[in-house]
Amino acid sequence: MKKALVILASTFAMSGAFAQASAPAAAPVAASATAGHEARTEQRIATLHSELKITPAQETQWQQFADVMRQNGETMGNLYRQRTADKNLSALDDMKQYTQIAQAHADGMTKLVAAFEPLYTSFSPDQKKLADETFRQHGKEHGGKKGHAAKSSKSDDVAEQ
Numbered sequence: 001m002k003k004a005l006v007i008l009a010s011t012f013a014m015s016g017a018f019a020q021a022s023a024p025a026a027a028p029v030a031a032s033a034t035a036g037h038e039a040r041t042e043q044r045i046a047t048l049h050s051e052l053k054i055t056p057a058q059e060t061q062w063q064q065f066a067d068v069m070r071q072n073g074e075t076m077g078n079l080y081r082q083r084t085a086d087k088n089l090s091a092l093d094d095m096k097q098y099t100q101i102a103q104a105h106a107d108g109m110t111k112l113v114a115a116f117e118p119l120y121t122s123f124s125p126d127q128k129k130l131a132d133e134t135f136r137q138h139g140k141e142h143g144g145k146k147g148h149a150a151k152s153s154k155s156d157d158v159a160e161q
Contacts, residue, residue, distance in 0.1 A: 041073045051134050052127055061119040068115040072108035079104055 045066045054062045079101045089097065120131060 037073060037077050038070075041070055045069060048134070052123070052131055058119060058122050061115075061122055065112070065115040065119050068108075068111050072112060075104050075108060076101070 049062065049066075079097075083094075083097050083101065086093075120128065123131060
């Protein structure tokens with residue numbers, strides 16, 4: 001279960017950031033990419049809310065989880081924009097920036113798991129089954145072997161920047 005959470009949350013945090021990393025650093029494009037990333041994050045939050053059949057009694061815990069998703073997405077987006085803004089980084093500086101991104105991702109995952117755990121605990125057995133299936137399916141799409149092969153070139157591009 002925790003592996004599925006990690007994969008799902010990684011996808012949330014990284015998917016928008018990957019899209020932003022390929023955009024030029026021009027201000028209007030960056031603003032547009034930010035708006036697009038925020039829209040995708042909000043769409044994913046809405047989709048999960050519906051798929052998991054969040055009840056009114058679970059809204060407070062849900063909002064805490066959704067807020068962490070938003071914060072993680074914003075943090076990762078900012079770090080990737082910084083990474084792509086300076087085209088003249090030395091190899092050492094590039095590695096240091098990537099280390100910052102990896103650390104921010106790990107920190108964000110820790111926060112996301114902490115926010116999801118009380119929500120998951122509050123789920124009915126049917127909701128837990130839905131969550132397990134939803135996260136497992138999403139993990140296969142974005143972190144499984146098929147998903148990895150399909151996305152590897154985009155991920156590799158970001159890793160090499």
